[in-house]
Amino acid sequence: MATMEEIAEKAGVSQATVSRVINGHSGVSERKRKLVMEWARKLDYQPNRTAQSLKNNKSNLIGLIISDISNPYFAEIVHAVEKEAAQNGYNIILCNTENNLQKEKESINTLRSRQVEGILIVPSDKSAPHLKNIKNLNLPIVVITQISDLFSSVAVDHAKGGELIAKHFVDLGHTNIGYIGPGNFEGHKKEDKLEGFIRGLNECNIKLNKENIIINNSDLPELSSRETYKKVSNYLGKNKKIATAFFAYNDLAAFEAIMAFEDEGYHIPEQIAIAGFDNTSLAQINRPGLTSISQPIKTIGHIGLEVLLKKIDDINNDDENIILEPKLIVRNSSLGFNFNQK
Amino acid sequence: MATMEEIAEKAGVSQATVSRVINGHSGVSERKRKLVMEWARKLDYQPNRTAQSLKNNKSNLIGLIISDISNPYFAEIVHAVEKEAAQNGYNIILCNTENNLQKEKESINTLRSRQVEGILIVPSDKSAPHLKNIKNLNLPIVVITQISDLFSSVAVDHAKGGELIAKHFVDLGHTNIGYIGPGNFEGHKKEDKLEGFIRGLNECNIKLNKENIIINNSDLPELSSRETYKKVSNYLGKNKKIATAFFAYNDLAAFEAIMAFEDEGYHIPEQIAIAGFDNTSLAQINRPGLTSISQPIKTIGHIGLEVLLKKIDDINNDDENIILEPKLIVRNSSLGFNFNQK
DNA sequence: GTGAAAGCGCTAACAA
DNA sequence: TTGTTAGCGCTTTCAC
Numbered sequence: 001m002a003t004m005e006e007i008a009e010k011a012g013v014s015q016a017t018v019s020r021v022i023n024g025h026s027g028v029s030e031r032k033r034k035l036v037m038e039w040a041r042k043l044d045y046q047p048n049r050t051a052q053s054l055k056n057n058k059s060n061l062i063g064l065i066i067s068d069i070s071n072p073y074f075a076e077i078v079h080a081v082e083k084e085a086a087q088n089g090y091n092i093i094l095c096n097t098e099n100n101l102q103k104e105k106e107s108i109n110t111l112r113s114r115q116v117e118g119i120l121i122v123p124s125d126k127s128a129p130h131l132k133n134i135k136n137l138n139l140p141i142v143v144i145t146q147i148s149d150l151f152s153s154v155a156v157d158h159a160k161g162g163e164l165i166a167k168h169f170v171d172l173g174h175t176n177i178g179y180i181g182p183g184n185f186e187g188h189k190k191e192d193k194l195e196g197f198i199r200g201l202n203e204c205n206i207k208l209n210k211e212n213i214i215i216n217n218s219d220l221p222e223l224s225s226r227e228t229y230k231k232v233s234n235y236l237g238k239n240k241k242i243a244t245a246f247f248a249y250n251d252l253a254a255f256e257a258i259m260a261f262e263d264e265g266y267h268i269p270e271q272i273a274i275a276g277f278d279n280t281s282l283a284q285i286n287r288p289g290l291t292s293i294s295q296p297i298k299t300i301g302h303i304g305l306e307v308l309l310k311k312i313d314d315i316n317n318d319d320e321n322i323i324l325e326p327k328l329i330v331r332n333s334s335l336g337f338n339f340n341q342k
Numbered sequence: 343m344a345t346m347e348e349i350a351e352k353a354g355v356s357q358a359t360v361s362r363v364i365n366g367h368s369g370v371s372e373r374k375r376k377l378v379m380e381w382a383r384k385l386d387y388q389p390n391r392t393a394q395s396l397k398n399n400k401s402n403l404i405g406l407i408i409s410d411i412s413n414p415y416f417a418e419i420v421h422a423v424e425k426e427a428a429q430n431g432y433n434i435i436l437c438n439t440e441n442n443l444q445k446e447k448e449s450i451n452t453l454r455s456r457q458v459e460g461i462l463i464v465p466s467d468k469s470a471p472h473l474k475n476i477k478n479l480n481l482p483i484v485v486i487t488q489i490s491d492l493f494s495s496v497a498v499d500h501a502k503g504g505e506l507i508a509k510h511f512v513d514l515g516h517t518n519i520g521y522i523g524p525g526n527f528e529g530h531k532k533e534d535k536l537e538g539f540i541r542g543l544n545e546c547n548i549k550l551n552k553e554n555i556i557i558n559n560s561d562l563p564e565l566s567s568r569e570t571y572k573k574v575s576n577y578l579g580k581n582k583k584i585a586t587a588f589f590a591y592n593d594l595a596a597f598e599a600i601m602a603f604e605d606e607g608y609h610i611p612e613q614i615a616i617a618g619f620d621n622t623s624l625a626q627i628n629r630p631g632l633t634s635i636s637q638p639i640k641t642i643g644h645i646g647l648e649v650l651l652k653k654i655d656d657i658n659n660d661d662e663n664i665i666l667e668p669k670l671i672v673r674n675s676s677l678g679f680n681f682n683q684k
Numbered sequence: 685g686t687g688a689a690a691g692c693g694c695t696a697a698c699a700a
Numbered sequence: 701t702t703g704t705t706a707g708c709g710c711t712t713t714c715a716c
Contacts, residue, residue: 001454003709014687019711027685044479049455050401051709053392054692064436069424070623075417082411082438091452094406094436096424110433112343113391137386255627262629281412285597286628287604345693356703361695369701393693396708 002043010043011035022047053115062308063111063119065095065104071252073278073297074122077145080301081120088309090117099124108134118308120144127190140311144304145295147192147321152311154304154322158277159196161293161326165247165275166200168291168328173339174245174273177201178212180228180257181249193249193277212243216253228253232260244272244337251276251283251292254333269336279329289331296324344385352385353377364389395457404650405453405461407437407446413594415620415639416464419487422643423462430651432459441466450476460650462486469532482653486646487637489534489663494653496646496664500619501538503635503668507589507617508542510633510670515681516587516615519543520554522570522599523591535591535619554585558595570595574602586614586679593618593625596632596675611678621671631673638666 004022008015013032020028021036022045028036039045053059062085066074082092093114095107101124111119118140123131126146134141135150143153169177183194198208214235216228228248236242248254254276258268266272269288276283279294303322310317346364350357355374362370363378364387370378381387395401404427408416424434435456437449443466453461460482465473468488476483477492485495511519525536540550556577558570570590578584590596596618600610608614611630618625621636645664652659 005709015710016687016689016712017685019709020686023711029685032685046451046455048396048457048709050392050395050457051692052711054390054396054694054708055710055712057692059392069417069421070414072412072414072417072623075411075414075420078417078420078436079411079438082436083440086437091456092436094420094424094434095428096421098425109388113388114433115390115392252623258629259627281414281594282624282627285601285624287600347693357693358695358703358705359701361693362702365695371701374702390693393708394695396692396710397694397696399708 001048002040002045003048004045007036007039007043007045010039059115059117060090061114061116062090062092062305063095063107063114063116063121064092065097065107065111065119065121065123067097067099067104067122067124069094069096071250072280072282073250073295074145076280076297077122077301080298081144081305084302084305088305097124101125101128101130104128105130112137112139117312118142120304120308122146123148138315140308140315142304142308142311144300147323152307152319152321154300154307154324156293156295156300156324156326157196158192158326159199161277161295161328162193162196162198162247163200163203164293164326164328165277165291166197166206167204168275168330168334169245169247169273170201170204170206172245172273172334172337174243174337175206176212176241176243176245177206177208178214178243178246179208179249180214180216180232180246181253182217183213183215191249193247197247209243211239212246214246214257226256228256229260232257233264236260236264236266242272245334246272246274248274248276251278251280251290254290254292255282255286258333269333270338271341273334273337275334279327283329283331286333288333288336291331291334292329294327294329299324343390344382344387345390346387349378349381349385349387352381401457401459402432403456403458404432404434404647405437405449405456405458405463406434407439407449407453407461407463407465409439409441409446409464409466411436411438413592414622414624415592415637416487418622418639419464419643422640423486423647426644426647430647439466443467443470443472446470447472454479454481459654460484462646462650464488465490480657482650482657484646484650484653486642489665494649494661494663496642496649496666498635498637498642498666498668499538500534500668501541503619503637503670504535504538504540504589505542505545506635506668506670507619507633508539508548509546510617510672510676511587511589511615512543512546512548514587514615514676514679516585516679517548518554518583518585518587519548519550520556520585520588521550521591522556522558522574522588523595524559525555525557533591535589539589551585553581554588556588556599558591568598570598571602574599575606578602578606578608584614587676588614588616590616590618593620593622593632593634596634597624597628600675611675612680613683615676615679617676621669625671625673628675630675630678633673633676634671636669636671641666 279292283290625632
């Protein structure tokens with residue numbers, strides 16, 4: 001690729017003058033300006049951003065760490081962030097961690113090495129200890145889709161979302177209710193959705209029976225592992241009095257669960273009501289439509305980057321936790337339940 | 343962030359010695375090696391990849407240009423490519439073009455500026471003229487998910503996929519058959535799937551009636567535009583003798599079409615058989631399952647990067663078009679059709 | 685209005 | 701075994 005030096009040579013000016021012209025600085029004679037522009041065009045000059053970064057100590061690069069891009073919800077996040085970043089003159093280096101903490105650590109170091117100006121992260125586990133170490137790094141970090149007590153963050157109130165589902169089930173008349181997903185039972189990691197769900201049920205004087213909590217703490221990619229499917233099948237094999245309504249911690253898990261239920265002969269939604277979380281395109285497309293909690297994805301991407309840019313501008317900016325409202329989207333997967341069945 | 347210079351100062355050695363130690367070169371005394379390593383650790387040294395890139399003229403960066411990351415199929419591609427790249431010591435700069443040719447052009451220039459060593463691209467339109475200009479750029483480019491006559495490429499045989507669907511429909515007994523998607527009718531861009539579909543039908547002596555071709559050439563993001571939905575609704579409003587089986591050019595379009603059909607009172611699959619393309623997770627999850635053409639995503643990502651790395655290694659390597667076999671995945675969206683209906 | 689020169693952090697050739 | 705030095709492509713200061 002052509003360099004300023006080459007243009008300078010062709011145009012018979014100094015390399016400094018070429019720099020001035022390319023960057024639109026004033027104080028260059030019209031004659032030379034034109035000459036330089038012409039040669040730049042002829043040689044198809046593209047500024048070397050690596051050299052610029054080194055010199056300016058500014059990379060215009062953002063790191064984006066995602067736990068599982070195969071999940072359509074996270075793909076939408078990537079979409080929103082990339083778009084927003086491009087509009088602000090930034091490029092995205094994407095790191096997919098596959099929910100692997102080790103990869104997450106490595107990604108952060110790689111991105112630091114790459115001189116990214118900041119990192120947007122969807123952490124595998126927001127309470128993981130290694131995140132504390134980065135706190136003192138002087139590297140702007142914003143957590144998205146989860147509220148963080150360590151960094152600035154932008155997310156919906158997951159607990160509130162769980163609560164909405166709980167009340168929805170209770171409103172419909174369910175009393176024997178279950179949950180499918182990761183959770184903080186038995187030493188597992190904290191899951192706000194589950195806590196909110198339990199709180200919501202408790203407020204209606206309903207208890208979440210421990211037997212109806214199907215814990216899935218797989219760190220494997222969602223769909224391919226079929227972890228949820230297995231756990232649900234296992235649950236159905238062991239329990240006589242199965243719950244009539246289940247809250248699955250995300251849409252993907254909900255669909256896996258639905259498959260397991262149906263393969264065991266249970267009809268959805270007539271015999272079992274189910275709700276998911278994220279309101280992905282799948283929830284809308286599927287028949288019956290999946291009741292789910294919608295998160296304002298674009299807003300999360302948009303504000304997430306905005307907060308990050310503010311931090312980049314001044315690292316001493318106070319951390320802020322932007323909490324957005326989840327919205328219950330009711331579809332037939334919960335409405336179609338038949339209370340008159342034997 | 344700490345630099346080699348700082349480590350050198352602390353350790354009382356020259357910066358060159360620090361470089362030798364960090365890069366594991368031989369010819370450094372054990373004493374100094376340990377000293378340097380210790381200070382590197384203490385200062386949490388991370389090599390500045392920008393400086394390395396500039397010096398070595400090697401960025402270890404790959405550009406990945408995707409037309410629409412919101413499409414789960416492309417998200418899977420990104421997943422596969424990122425994984426493969428990371429394993430080879432490369433990072434990915436992601437550019438989403440939203441099927442916008444202008445953005446595609448800009449992305450390519452941005453990536454060149456960023457000194458990427460090569461580009462993996464899912465082109466919006468593989469016959470777009472601007473791609474020819476990049477051909478002479480000396481920049482390794484590999485097209486994925488489509489076969490290209492300009493660059494190395496890795497993809498399934500889309501025409502073959504269309505053909506498989508055609509034969510499947512005919513095997514089932516359909517004679518009045520339709521297509522939904524972009525195509526080369528009326529000056530629209532070339533679509534291999536459609537051509538293969540038509541060829542497959544012709545071989546069975548069935549003609550694709552022009553009225554049953556629902557052309558959707560939207561450049562907008564797939565799901566949100568609801569372009570396909572509108573086109574299908576429009577088709578249903580105008581036609582009396584609607585086809586009994588439709589091939590939609592991708593799963594997303596198939597689902598949009600299904601919604602349109604159902605909203606107009608047609609039952610899927612009893613009254614209309616439908617098949618998609620890509621075999622996304624949605625196809626499997628949805629009830630009825632969507633008959634679709636499966637593409638070996640991981641293989642495409644894997645081989646795509648492999649071919650690109652070969653080109654990076656030697657730009658004079660011959661172009662190669664790796665054509666993979668599509669596979670027909672039959673599900674109820676086509677099997678459940680009822681031929682006995684009035 | 686213009687050019688010479690320093691320097692961003694690093695690698696590698698050369699000298700000692 | 702070690703240090704000095706040039707230079708990757710660029711921006712910017714300084715001197716003319």
